[in-house]
Amino acid sequence: MTKADIVNEITKNTGIDKTTVLTTVEAFMDAVKASLANDENVYLRGFGSFVVKKRAQKTARNISKNTTIIIPEHNIPAFKPAKTFVTAVKK
Secondary structure, rough: HHHHHHHHHHHHHHHOHHHHHHHHHHHHHHHHHHHHHHOOOOOOEEOEEEEEEOOOOOOEOOOOOEEEEOOOOOEEEEEEHHHHHHHHHHO
C-alpha cells in the first residue's frame, strides 16, 4: 500500500477531500521524522511505537580492497508494533 492508497482509503471512509487528507498524512509523517531526529520516540497507543535505536561502533571489512573500516556509532529509526496490532495481523 502506498501513500496515495492510504489517502484514497481515508478519503473514501471519511468523506474528507483528498488535498486535506494528503496534507494531514504528510504533516503526520513530518512530525514523526522530526521527533525521531530529535531522539524523541513516538508512541501511538494500540498501533505501535516509532523509536530511535542506537547502533554501537563496529569493525567491518571492505572485501574488494581487503581493508578494515570502522563504522561509527549511529542512530536508526525502528517501528515496534503494539500487541493488539500484532494479534490483528496474525489472524
